Amino acid sequence: MGNFFKIFSVSLSFLLLWEADARSYTVAKQQLIKVGNATEPKDLDPATVTGTPESHILDNLFEGLMAYQPRTLDPIPGVAESWSVSADGKVYTFKLRKNARWSDGVEVTAQDFVYSWIRALSPKTASEYAYQLFYVKNGEAFNAGKIKDPTQVGIKALDKYTLQVSLENPTPFFVRLTSFHTYYPVPPHVVEKEGKEWTKEGKLVSNGPFKLKEWKLNRHIHLARNEHYWDKEAVMMNEVIFYPVENTDTEEKMFVAGDLHMTSTVPTLKVPFYQSKMKQNPNQYQIYKNVPNLAVYFYRFNVRKKPMDDPRVRRALALTVDRKLIVERVTRGGQLPAGSFTPTVAGYFYQGQHTLPVSVTPEAIAEAKKLLKDAGYEDPKTMPKIELLYNTNEAHKQIAIAIQQMWNKNLGVEVELFNQEWKVYLDSENKGNFNVSRAGWVGDYPDPNTFLDMFVTNGGNNKTGWSNKDYDKMIDMAAETLDQAKRFDYFQKAEDLLLTELPILPIYFYTQQKLISEDVRMLEEGKITEWYDNITDRLLYKYYVLVDVKK
Amino acid sequence: MIMKAAVVEAEKGRSLWQDAFQRLLKNKMAVIGFCYLIVQASLAVLAPWIASFPFEETDLLLGAVAPDSVHYFGTDALGRDMFTRVLHGARISLMVGILATAVSLAIGVLYGSISGYMGGRVDNIMMRLLEILYALPFTFFVIILMVLFGRNIYLLFIALGAIQWLTMARIVRGQVVSLKKMEYVDAARSMGVGHVRIIASHLIPNVLGTVIVYVTLTVPNVILEEAFLSFLGLGVQEPMASWGTLISDGVGAMQTYPWMLIIPCASLMLTLLALNFLGDGLRDALDPQASKD
Numbered sequence: 001m002g003n004f005f006k007i008f009s010v011s012l013s014f015l016l017l018w019e020a021d022a023r024s025y026t027v028a029k030q031q032l033i034k035v036g037n038a039t040e041p042k043d044l045d046p047a048t049v050t051g052t053p054e055s056h057i058l059d060n061l062f063e064g065l066m067a068y069q070p071r072t073l074d075p076i077p078g079v080a081e082s083w084s085v086s087a088d089g090k091v092y093t094f095k096l097r098k099n100a101r102w103s104d105g106v107e108v109t110a111q112d113f114v115y116s117w118i119r120a121l122s123p124k125t126a127s128e129y130a131y132q133l134f135y136v137k138n139g140e141a142f143n144a145g146k147i148k149d150p151t152q153v154g155i156k157a158l159d160k161y162t163l164q165v166s167l168e169n170p171t172p173f174f175v176r177l178t179s180f181h182t183y184y185p186v187p188p189h190v191v192e193k194e195g196k197e198w199t200k201e202g203k204l205v206s207n208g209p210f211k212l213k214e215w216k217l218n219r220h221i222h223l224a225r226n227e228h229y230w231d232k233e234a235v236m237m238n239e240v241i242f243y244p245v246e247n248t249d250t251e252e253k254m255f256v257a258g259d260l261h262m263t264s265t266v267p268t269l270k271v272p273f274y275q276s277k278m279k280q281n282p283n284q285y286q287i288y289k290n291v292p293n294l295a296v297y298f299y300r301f302n303v304r305k306k307p308m309d310d311p312r313v314r315r316a317l318a319l320t321v322d323r324k325l326i327v328e329r330v331t332r333g334g335q336l337p338a339g340s341f342t343p344t345v346a347g348y349f350y351q352g353q354h355t356l357p358v359s360v361t362p363e364a365i366a367e368a369k370k371l372l373k374d375a376g377y378e379d380p381k382t383m384p385k386i387e388l389l390y391n392t393n394e395a396h397k398q399i400a401i402a403i404q405q406m407w408n409k410n411l412g413v414e415v416e417l418f419n420q421e422w423k424v425y426l427d428s429e430n431k432g433n434f435n436v437s438r439a440g441w442v443g444d445y446p447d448p449n450t451f452l453d454m455f456v457t458n459g460g461n462n463k464t465g466w467s468n469k470d471y472d473k474m475i476d477m478a479a480e481t482l483d484q485a486k487r488f489d490y491f492q493k494a495e496d497l498l499l500t501e502l503p504i505l506p507i508y509f510y511t512q513q514k515l516i517s518e519d520v521r522m523l524e525e526g527k528i529t530e531w532y533d534n535i536t537d538r539l540l541y542k543y544y545v546l547v548d549v550k551k
Numbered sequence: 552m553i554m555k556a557a558v559v560e561a562e563k564g565r566s567l568w569q570d571a572f573q574r575l576l577k578n579k580m581a582v583i584g585f586c587y588l589i590v591q592a593s594l595a596v597l598a599p600w601i602a603s604f605p606f607e608e609t610d611l612l613l614g615a616v617a618p619d620s621v622h623y624f625g626t627d628a629l630g631r632d633m634f635t636r637v638l639h640g641a642r643i644s645l646m647v648g649i650l651a652t653a654v655s656l657a658i659g660v661l662y663g664s665i666s667g668y669m670g671g672r673v674d675n676i677m678m679r680l681l682e683i684l685y686a687l688p689f690t691f692f693v694i695i696l697m698v699l700f701g702r703n704i705y706l707l708f709i710a711l712g713a714i715q716w717l718t719m720a721r722i723v724r725g726q727v728v729s730l731k732k733m734e735y736v737d738a739a740r741s742m743g744v745g746h747v748r749i750i751a752s753h754l755i756p757n758v759l760g761t762v763i764v765y766v767t768l769t770v771p772n773v774i775l776e777e778a779f780l781s782f783l784g785l786g787v788q789e790p791m792a793s794w795g796t797l798i799s800d801g802v803g804a805m806q807t808y809p810w811m812l813i814i815p816c817a818s819l820m821l822t823l824l825a826l827n828f829l830g831d832g833l834r835d836a837l838d839p840q841a842s843k844d
Contacts, residue, residue: 400789
């Protein structure tokens with residue numbers, strides 16, 4: 001396969017003819033892809049960033065011990081060539097490949113990983129995502145400052161190419177985790193020299209298929225081929241430009257004008273337009289793509305404040321939101337109404353039981369009214385005012401208006417809407433300045449744990465103030481169990497508790513909608529195929545190729 | 552004292568104001584504009600009674616429908632009646648226009664006339680201060696106010712008015728500077744009339760003509776600025792609507808549901824046009840010298 005690609009990339013300058021799908025095309029001379037990336041990244045430090053716009057860039061700059069298969073997300077060898085695990089499932093040994101290099105030519109060693117993980121865990125780094133590394137032995141204690149000596153943390157470089165990781169519990173999804181950005185290596189020789197400035201243009205050194213060429217604040221981030229990447233023969237794309245376009249209408253206009261190959265999303269009100277356009281030309285290579293996502297759209301209830309402190313009120317509100325109507329008439333992008341918290345996505349191995357009804361029936365309304373009455377709010381006017389907070393966005397607004405009306409119509413509850421800019425909104429959520437707030441969560445790795453460990457007592461992303469000892473116990477037990485069936489059983493029990501107490505109101509499971517130029521194709525097993533995505537929308541341009549379609 | 556009214560009336564000449572009114576009536580566009588505004592304003596005031604749907608009521612099953620005999624202006628993506636929403640939007644937009652203009656009028660006339668009348672160092676300081684305020688970017692000012700005091704529609708009126716008074720103050724000052732040299736002001740002063748009285752009863756009534764013209768031009772400005780702020784998401788909160796928020800919503804639906812954009816835009820445009828015609832007419836009527844060229 002490697003040989004094939006070598007020939008291939010050498011002959012890129014020639015025009016090759018392909019007759020794979022309906023229309024013939026040639027591989028484009030210029031392999032430069034331009035993509036919309038929603039917002040300006042806060043930083044490009046793999047240890048500290050938490051958002052998807054950042055991860056979309058980092059996934060192309062860096063590579064972890066494991067990489068992932070772009071369609072299935074299964075772990076495939078990255079910097080590590082192979083790995084083995086002890087019988088109790090607690091000690092992992094990774095063998096690193098000898099030809100892994102940083103983009104400045106320096107070797108990537110096991111010691112680099114030890115340095116990077118300790119750095120991510122260090123209280124000095126103050127990473128919000130440090131908890132991703134808490135599975136590593138003593139990781140949590142080191143992060144909390146209870147252990148000062150970094151050698152006590154379960155990460156050891158046995159030699160230059162062997163890394164041994166000891167875990168707190170057998171964590172069946174640990175290998176998957178090593179392809180997540182908090183686990184990416186950072187170059188010690190650059191970080192030590194440049195300090196906080198190391199992610200800046202001209203300084204950042206990475207070990208993935210691409211390196212940072214240019215970072216123009218609020219304009220674009222430009223990546224170029226990393227000639228030192230160990231698998232560079234497999235990479236056809238030469239350059240990637242990320243545009244931080246916040247306004248979805250602007251992004252769509254850029255796409256229509258041909259300034260973008262791929263958008264990050266599609267404006268809600270334009271969805272029917274693109275759907276009908278595709279219906280008219282079913283044979284044309286599709287420009288509108290809709291992929292189910294391992295992500296949930298939900299509302300948080302602040303259980304520290306009245307009236308949301310009462311589970312009966314929360315249940316009454318949950319019963320009177322018609323999620324089916326919302327996905328069918330408001331979002332209209334093929335989303336699934338959520339009757340559970342963990343997403344139901346085809347091909348994803350844990351299916352949460354849908355215990356919440358997704359439609360509103362007269363019986364449900366009667367039940368909800370009774371619950372409100374029991375909670376002491378027979379006249380909803382006596383209820384403390386409910387404020388619904390969302391970050392400024394057209395789609396969130398539409399959903400909030402629809403839900404505001406549903407609560408008003410079904411229960412007579414008055415809700416006031418508040419929108420705030422992203423950073424202000426995050427701040428309000430963290431400080432608990434809300435009654436109900438919009439939220440979305442995309443799985444960091446394909447395991448229910450990434451959704452359910454959010455709501456443990458005082459969890460960093462809990463934000464609702466909700467705490468339940470039985471729930472915490474279930475999540476802990478699941479972490480200690482290797483048997484998948486048993487683990488899922490614990491997760492199901494935890495989720496049942498979550499859906500009874502309802503500190504959250506699941507609304508729908510996302511689909512990832514994009515506009516994609518017909519010039520964008522992808523590589524799979526050495527062949528050029530149509531574009532495809534995975535359920536967490538991690539985009540690896542390593543596997544992308546641009547073509548010229550014959551008109 | 553009893554008088555024979557008829558006799559006195561026959562002798563009464565036409566005042567400057569009556570003259571101006573006659574001239575205004577001759578300007579067809581201004582009259583049409585004025586009538587349109589009256590109709591628009593009364594529709595806005597009577598909106599809750601005229602509109603056949605509550606403005607916040609959604610009908611998700613219906614969704615967006617084009618204008619028909621039930622929904623005269625169609626519905627938006629959530630099934631809300633656009634006719635109702637445009638009428639309610641007019642309430643907010645016109646209210647902003649009128650209230651913010653009133654705020655700007657009050658501050659501007661007072662500030663300008665004091666500055667112009669006092670002259671000298673006071674005038675100098677007041678005008679430099681005004682120039683400093685001019686230099687402040689208006690959007691930032693409003694955003695800061697919104698962040699500090701939270702979102703509140705009345706605050707929006709005040710914030711918009713607080714920005715519009717700057718030009719008003721300059722115009723008034725210029726007028727006052729030339730008026731205060733008039734003989735009747737000198738006469739009043741020599742009779743020992745106080746500063747406050749001179750400003751209030753001699754100067755302000757005489758700058759009113761110019762001020763009225765400027766007011767009719769300020770109202771559309773303020774409506775546009777509110778639309779701009781709402782477009783940015785700083786204006787009124789859902790489910791309430793102003794023309795600005797309706798247009799902002801409509802832009803996103805331009806290709807799919809064009810009526811969501813066209814109708815509020817047309818309402819805003821017609822009102823602004825009417826106000827501008829009226830303003831032009833008033834200027835010609837009140838200041839016949841200026842319109843000769």
